[in-house]
Amino acid sequence: MVRRYVHLDIGTTVTRARAWDVSGRRAELKGYALAPTPPPSDDADLTEGVRLAYSELTSRLGESRFDPEEVLVTVSAGGEPKVACAGVVKGISGDSARRAALSAGATVTDLLAVDDGRFEYQRILDLKRQDISMVLMAGGVDEEIIGQGRHQLYNVARVVAQGLPERRGTGKRVPVVYAASVDGREEVSKIFGDSIQVVWTENVRSRLEEENLDPARDAVLGVFSSSIRQDPRFTGLGRFGAAKVLPSGHALGLAVRRIAESLGQNVMVISLDGDAVQVLTVIKGVFTRTVTPVTLVGAKDVARWLPSARLAGLLEDTLACWKMAPGSLPASWDDLAVYLAVQKQALLEAIREHSSTAIELRGIHRQRQIGETFQVNVKGGDTLVRMERIGTVCVTGYLAGLLSPAAHVSLLVDALDDHGATKVYLDRDGILESLAAVSNDGAIMPGDALSPVALLLSPGRNEERVGPKWAFLRAGPAPEPLQVVQGEISRVPIPAGKRPVVELHPSARGDVGDGEGRRVAVLAEGFGSIYVDARPRGRRTGDLYRENVRTYRALGVFPEDVLAGWERGAR
Amino acid sequence: MMALYALSRPRVMKGASIRRLRIFPSAGEPLVSPGSEVSAETIIGKYSSRQRLRYVRMESSGEQIIATLLVTEGQKVKRGEVLGYYSYMFGLGYTEYTSPCDGEVVEISHATGRVAIREEPSELACHLPGTVEHVDAAVGVLVRSRGDIVMGAAGAGFARSGILVRKAEDPGEAVSPQKIGPQDADRVILAGSTVTRELLEACLRYRVSGIVAGSAPASVVGWYENLVQELDWDEFLARYWTRELKKRDAAVPRPTEIAPSLVLVEGYGKMPMSVEAFECLRSFEGEKVFIDGASLHQVAAGRWDAGPCVIRPVLDEGDLVSAGDAPGDRCRNTSYENGKRSFLREIAPGARVRVFGLTSGPVEGVVEGYVQEGPDFRPMVPVEHVRVSTLTGERITVPVFNVYVLE
CATH class of the missing domain: 3.30.420.40 (ATPase, nucleotide binding domain)
Structure with missing residues (x-):
């Protein structure tokens, strides 16, 4: 049926x-x-x-x-639902509240905490001026919250009580989702009084070592569902x-979690929404979502990804004009080159932001080895985002249906800092966003509806140490080595027919996902091409325009005459 | 093919009903209530700066301020008033400590040598005559009015008002800084095409109220936006030294009225002002207009329209009553449905549109018809395109999402 x-x-x-x-x-x-x-x-x-x-x-x-x-x-x-988060310590309960709100598909407008560098009256004023639909409050553990800790939790509650703005169209103050210490509930309810609607839910950090975001996320969704139809704009x-109404980010998050469950591995989904980039990951079972606005990118950073100096000349003004109408789409090859440069920089910044949000919990007493001292990427907590551990990346969103597969590959190889073997899928029809509509019962596997686009192989930052026997393609009886040319990205077509397998043979110290020196085998069935990317990582120097043209040529994003024109400087 | 729709963003609206949020730069105290009639000069509220307390550090030794204090706690002080002095080396060295603002001395700490002054709240003038519709101490005062509006595409600076004077003969003329002089103080300048940094500096020096022009380079707007946010009166005097303003009894302007407001009708880069906007602004010549560069628009974002604009208020008693009572007739240029403003318009052939792109500034033109695909880059899924004949005679084909209907 x-x-x-x-x-x-x-x-x-x-x-x-x-x-x-x-x-x-x-x-x-x-x-x-x-x-x-x-x-x-x-x-x-x-x-x-x-x-x-x-x-x-x-x-x-x-x-x-x-x-x-x-x-x-x-x-x-x-930006609905818009949530202001409040916590005691910014990096501990504050970040947990933020992650809970983001996982519910919300936009976090502010994060109030005792260590946010503001005076108390400034926090109150800032909160009063917010256009939000709720406040999500966290802070304190459930047991042994003592002395100063409890005092700080009450201070945060007083700030929220005094600064709570009015809900749009109702004249009433926005509700508070209380996901903080159970110990503090009684006193906090006195501080809030009867005039503030409070949704009590489980503590996001009932113990410092644990983060429990689901009850807070569900409470945010509950407030959203009950209030969205009262919003005069909706x-x-x-x-x-x-009709069921959900935040878009939450609906997408449900699909991402389902993919991760079905594959049983770490997954990254990138939603290119035109004016914003959402990054959603499930890594070691931890779901994280971040949103980065595209309109915040600067012209100087965008110019690094352009194929021609001529396009860079007017970029500052044209980019500022485009930001007045960020829904505008490319209409010419020149437009597309600028558009890809903007999206590339936005994706790069989105991945950076995601890396600093998807972290191991802060506030945990942890014994470190001396050798680990300089290995911390993010202050206070190690990032979970290590590309060699993420085998599947899926691109969805508004642009997934508009840009060509080659254009998507160019975005990813430049912005993702990929390492090891990464399978790239494209959600051209938008099944991931619609999955909550079409399959509540989990009968449909999103993976079946995604188009395999490319298999990316990259030695990451070890490109200089990679020899000719690093990557192999086994499509027949004997594995054939894949050529890794330092400083280049090359496309290798996968022969149709048998089940091709790509093997990576790292050196004793090299890690391509399974640990140092361990080999990795990836089934490449369904993929048409392998992209071997051995370009240097980190700071890019030299003639960037020429380098960008070379990359676009290798990936087949633009027609040859357009690329040649940029090289000549004529177009 | 179905009818295509695009966002409507009129450049000029005449006889429009206006709801304008007069935003407090920081949370304030409203002095008006809903229903009050306000004029351009009405003080609608007071606000304290975000800093609130200003500190002056005096010479101290051990647990004692060794400078001679001339004020006591609780004493009101004026900006520039001497709070104390320190004479050393038998009078060869002399330091005078002056108050950075009007306010009250709230604390004198001998241990640290700090004198804390609580700033006197600054006044916020309305600049737009009308009726107060809504008051929010945290955000500002919503004023209802009626008039002719020229919408800005970009801008910088706070709301001001002044008599509009035209400095450009046509929309394509770039006004030279030499055309600005002391006679332009408190006026709004109608410049032509492009604003330069030198022109803005001249307007700052001669204390112009506002500048409205076609465009300015993004780098200039960025520089000016930062300047507007940071410039206080002392900094102004240091940079744009003028003898008469340095006098001790010279009136100190309100913080939001130090820098001129800048409104750009077209956008960033080097673009002439559209003839439509120029002619409308020319008709305001000699009249008092409201101008807002919308540096504070983020406060109102998503709630009220607080973007850059120039407004010529046209008020009489009947206008204000009907503006509130008949939403269906609020504005001749704006359509309403079920009491809600309609932002989408059909892109019929012949419609005047503004086209945005990624490699050129916005251009104006007239829709010729619909086409299925663009000439060059084709998206993976079909996106409706429109063919537009620009004012320069060029024919371009662009995705429907790049088009904004002008009327």
Whole structure:
């Protein structure tokens, strides 16, 4: 039996409508439509684009009777849900509250903590000026919270109580999700009084050594679900009846967790939304989500990724103009070169931000060896993001359906700092974002609907130590060595037919994912190409324009005449 | 093919109903209430700077301030007032400690030698006549008014007002800094195409209220935005020295009224002002206008429209009443549906549009028709494109998402 589902996604700049037909374990995209999303303001109807996209979708499907079994609406327009987080110590409970809010698909507008460098009155003023839908408060452990710790928790509660802003359109103050010490509840409830709505939930750090984000995340989702239809900007959702409404980031997070469970390995999903980059990972079972706005990238950084000095000349002004309309798409090859440079820099910054957010917990007493002293990448907690440990990267989002596979590979090889073997998939139809709509029961495996794009092989920062016997492709009886040319990226087609396997043979000190000196074998079935990337990492020097042209040529992103034109400086 | 829709972003609106948030630079204390009528000069609130306490460190030794103190705790002081002095080397060396602001001495710490002064709250003038609709001590005062608006694409600086004077003959003329003089103090300058750093410096020196132009390089706007945020009166006097302003009894302007407000109608780079905006602004000549470069727009982001703009208020009693009562008739250029403002418009052939790109500044043109694909780069999935004939006669094909309807 075929069932029809509709997913409506109200993004910041674009609203998308998709119709899915689901039969057993298969989901097929039957139609889609796009419309602009109005800019967020009090007198705007942010569902205006949904109405247009939905009616266009129905007319494109051309069916006389359009009666979907379920309609799911996901929202990220206006940054909703917007959450201000509060914790006692920024790097401990504050970060946990932030991670919980982000995992619920929220935008974190501020993080208040006793060590955030502000005076108390400044924290109150800053909170009062926030346009938020809730405050998520954390701090303290559940037992043995003593003396100063308890005092600080109450101080944070007083700041929240005094600074809590009004909820849009209601005249009431926004609710507080309390995910802090159980010990402090009684006193905190006195501080908040009766005028503040408090949602009590489990402590995100009931013990310093443990982080329990799920109850806080569910509480944030609960507040979002109960309040989104009262938001005057989203009253238009009423026309879809009792449709389920979720934050877009949360819906995507559910799919990412499902992929990680089904594969049983670490997974990274990158959502290129045009005006923002979301990075979601499940590493060692820990789910982390971060959002980085594209509009924050600077012209000087973007210029490093351009293929021509001519394009760099006017970049500062054209980039500033593009930021006034970040939904604008490339219309020419020159435009595409600038667009890819912007997205590349944004992705690079997004990965950096994600690396500093997805970390081992801070605040834990840990014995270190002297040799480890200089190995800490992030202050206070080691990052979980080590690319040699992440075997699967999937690209989804608005741009996944617009840019070519080669363009996506160029984004990843330059921004990802990949290491070892990385399988790259593309979610062209947007099944990951719609999965919460089409498959609540987990019957559909997202992996089945993703397109394999490329297998990236890279010695990472060890490129100078890699010899000719580092990588092998076993497609026949004997493995054939893959050429690793230092300073170059090369494309190797995978012959069709038998199940090809790529093997990496690191040196005794080299680590390609399974530990020092351990060999790794990766099944490359379904992939058309292997990209062997032995370009130097870190600081890029020399003629960057020429280097970028060389990379684009190796990956086949632009036609040869366009590349030659840039090289001549004529185009 | 279905009808295509794009965001509507009018450049000029005439006789429009206006709801403008007058934002406190820091949380403040409103002095007006909803329903109050306000004029451009009305003080709508007071706010303290984020710093609140200012410190002056005096010479101390051990546990005692050894400078001679001339103030006591609780005493009100004026900016520049001598708080104490220290004479050493038999009078050969002399240091005078002056108050950095108007305020009250709240603490004198002999142990550290610090004198703490609580700043007197600064006043925020409305600059826009109208009726107060909503008051939020944390954010600001929402004023309802009516008038003609020229929307800015970018800008910097706080809200000001002044008589508009035209310095450019046509929208393509770049105004030279030599055209600005002392007679332009407290006026709003209508410059033509591009604003340079030198022009902004001249406007700062002669205490111009605002500048409205077509464009400015992004680097210049970035520099000016930083300057606006950091420039206090002492810094202003140090940089733009003028004898009459240095007098002790010279009036010190409010912090938000030190630097001129800058509004760019087109955007960044070197673009002439559109004829439509220039002609509209030319019609304001000799009249008092409200100008806001929107340095504080982030405070209102997502709640109220607080972007850069120039407004000529056109008020009479009847206007203000009808503006609030009839949402369907709030603005002749803006469509409403179910009481909500509609931001999407159909891109019909003949529609005036503004096209954004990645390798060139925005251009204006007229839609000729729809096409399925672009001429050069083609996205993996079909994206609707429109063919636009630009004002320069060029024909371009762009994705529908690059287009904003102008009317």
